[in-house]
Amino acid sequence: MVDLREVIETNQMVSSENLDVRTITMGISLLDCMTPDLDDLCENIYAKITENAKDLVSVGDEIALEIGIPVINKRVSVTPAAIVGAPACHSPEDFVEVASALERASQKIGVNFLGGFSALVQKGMTASDRLLIDSIPQALAKTEHICSSISLGSTKTGIDMDAVKIMGEKVVETAQATKDRDSIGCAKLVVFCNPTDDNPFMAGAFHGVTEGDKVINVGVSGPGVVRTAVSKVRGESFETLCETIKKTAFKITRVGQLVAKEASKRLDTPFGIVDLSLAPTPAVGDSIADIIHEMGMEYCGAPGTTAALAILNDQVKKGGIMASSYVGGLSGAFIPVTEDASMAEAASIGALTLEKLEAMTCVCSVGLDMIAIPGDTPASTISGIIADEMAIGMVNQKTTAVRVIPVIGKKAGDSIELGGLLGNAKIMPVNPYGCADFVNRGGRIPAPVHSFKN
The missing domain is CATH 3.20.70.20 (Anaerobic Ribonucleotide-triphosphate Reductase Large Chain)
Incomplete structure (x- = not known):
């Protein structure tokens, strides 16, 4: 069992050695938000995130205050948006609307980042995957808290080089879209081989489809x-x-x-x-x-x-x-x-x-x-x-x-x-x-x- 006595010896680590809990990340499944209507999808996404994570920031702050260990970030990760948006999104602009809904939710609950504007294309791309990828430059330019990750390969499937080529282009486009801010959009965009479903760190966090509801x-x-x-x-x-x-x-x-x-x-x-x-x-x-x-x-x-x-x-x-x-x-x-x-x-x-x-x-x-x-x-x-x-x-x-x-x-x-x-x-x-x-x-x-x- 873990008890508070084990934390006492960390006081020196906190005060002079920068010990902290870098993030508490709540993973939230958005699979039950799926619908063919884009407006309803965005509303469902906003409602589920704000309801489930409404106390995330305050609880993180309370724990930090009580045990004396800084909790630096409170974050949310969600089911890859390319999956959730498949029935409703028929253009890159539709996925930008999804990103905007995620942004509104992140602002409402006060987290510093929200991850999961993502697609898993290590063996090939669906139409929805490609639309999300095409939306990334505009989505990251229009939002402040949204992070995007794309899985391009795995040990089991190999590497999708078509997607690798496209992502090189999207990195440049994202840099151009945020060039007035030292191309900061690219700091919220990462590509992976063998990504994990339970990563709490940004920009690569997403809530894997094998995970529970939250x-x-x-x-x-x-x-x-x-x-x-x-x-x-x-x-x-x-x-x-x-x-x-x-x-x-x-x-x-x-x-x-x-x-x-x-x-x-x-x-x-x-x-x-x-x-x-x-x-x-x-x-x-x-x-x-x-x-x-x-x-x-x-x-x-x-x-x-x-x-x-x-x-x-x-x-x-x-x-x-x-x-x-x-x-x-x-x-x-x-x-x-x-x-x-x-x-x-x-x-x-x-x-x-x-x-x-x-x-x-x-x-x-x-x-x-x-x-x-x-x-x-x-x-x-x-x-x-x-x-x-x-x-x-x-x-x-x-x-x-x-x-x-x-x-x-x-x-x-x-x-x-x-x-x-x-x-x-x-x-x-x-x-x-x-x-x-x-x-x-x-x-x-x-x-x-x-x-x-x-």
């Missing part, structure tokens, strides 16, 4: 706590290093378990999972790159960085799974460049490159995340970057993702400021050589041979 998923954090612990064992053996990270992850995850159980009880909603991912913020000292530095790298990106990240990810999982009855989501270490001050610094001085980040994604939780690139990057190049990352996920049977921001009107070395948790960074250079002939082949990359296990 559920509470909690994402914990604490890079600053791990960094402090690792700094105390400098020069010690890898065994000592691993044990230190594992024990620290256990303590962090216990906090998440406590918050998840309490939120579940007060919101009368089943507890789903604790995602024990180490999610950084732009705050000084709350950085994955700082942990890697304490492990022995001069800067994140130096030789040895991938091995260090592999250690970190593995030990976080080993510690976390002992601390919670249900661990899920992504669980590990995120490496978003703009959201991690020290990661952004490493990128700005050239210690961390796009290619090194790609190598690191082989062993971290997700993938190429929150990376600002030049605004004139061709759509085919973005599709190539996506294809590389999807291949890593497919072959390695892990979740990978791409969230890149081609900042219109800016070039490598320029700076962007997205604000809040989205952070800031300098724009990273992209390999200038083309891949259009590869991307334009069309069709599907087959699943790897080791996927056939049934």
Whole structure:
């Protein structure tokens, strides 16, 4: 059992090491909202979200106040909109109306983000999927809180390269649609291989169709706590290093378990999972790159960085799974460049490159995340970057993702400021050589041979 005594020892972590519960996310099924009438669909969506999540923000604030652990974000994820909107949406503009209904609901309940403007096209696209994808630039430009994710591949099905090509184009269109705000729309758009149904983190959260009517998923954090612990064992053996990270992850995850159980009880909603991912913020000292530095790298990106990240990810999982009855989501270490001050610094001085980040994604939780690139990057190049990352996920049977921001009107070395948790960074250079002939082949990359296990 988790009790408040276990939280007492975390006081130091909260006060000086940036420990927090990054998010309480309520997943809500919208399958019973489906109807052929668009107006009725939008009304059903608004009503169900606002009724089920009306107390989410206040309960999160109450729990944070009572136990003394900051709960930074309260979020909602919903059934992929391409499924829910299929009977009623017959144009991209119809899906923009759905996004507007989701936005109104998010504003009413006061959450900071709502995820699930999504489609699952890893093996092919329905007409509804394609309409939603075509609506993304306009939908993200017109809304503030809505996040979109598209699944393009999986270990079981391979990679839909037609969809990969289209999404490279949609990333550019979304950047253009929000160019007056440093192309911020792309910060709310992510593509996946092997996405999870219970991820509480944005922009990739959606409520999977195998989930119940509603559920509470909690994402914990604490890079600053791990960094402090690792700094105390400098020069010690890898065994000592691993044990230190594992024990620290256990303590962090216990906090998440406590918050998840309490939120579940007060919101009368089943507890789903604790995602024990180490999610950084732009705050000084709350950085994955700082942990890697304490492990022995001069800067994140130096030789040895991938091995260090592999250690970190593995030990976080080993510690976390002992601390919670249900661990899920992504669980590990995120490496978003703009959201991690020290990661952004490493990128700005050239210690961390796009290619090194790609190598690191082989062993971290997700993938190429929150990376600002030049605004004139061709759509085919973005599709190539996506294809590389999807291949890593497919072959390695892990979740990978791409969230890149081609900042219109800016070039490598320029700076962007997205604000809040989205952070800031300098724009990273992209390999200038083309891949259009590869991307334009069309069709599907087959699943790897080791996927056939049934």
